[in-house]
Amino acid sequence: MSLHLESIGKLVNAFTKLPGVGTKTAQRFAYEIINMTEEEAVAFAKSIIESKRKIKYCKVCGSYTEDEVCDICKNRNKEIVCVVKEPKDVFAVEKMRDFQGVYHVLHGTLKPSDNIGPKDIAIDSLIERIKSDGVKEVIMATNPDYD
Secondary structure: OOOOOHHHHHHHHHHHOOOOOOHHHHHHHHHHHHHOOHHHHHHHHHHHHHHHHHOEEOOOOOOEEOOOOOHHHHHOOOOEEEEEOOHHHHHHHHHOOOOOOEEEEOOOOOEHHHOEOHHHOOHHHHHHHHHHOOOOEEEEOOOOOOO
């Protein structure tokens, strides 16, 4: 009997593509999936597919939404904009429950060593928002490192 099953290897390989997931964690995930009932596994797979189909970027701020414009952009004070690197950073700030303004997601950071300049991230749309939306305050909530 072979100790290596191709389907387990494919599942482990798929999980290792996720950030921060090494081989051991991927193996644990794979075995958890295998130990699920078929109904649980199908529901898990459907939730992944549904998320990929429904979730998109807000046309205003660039965060995740299932609509054209996210609820934050629809309902919050547009005079204060918090600038973040990625959509997941919006959720981190929201956990604090103190910020009542809106967000702007850059979708990256400047990195001249990799030829990533202002045109490669959402700086132009930030400037346009500042000019057209009556923004009075911009909070930079990005990491000051050299990614």
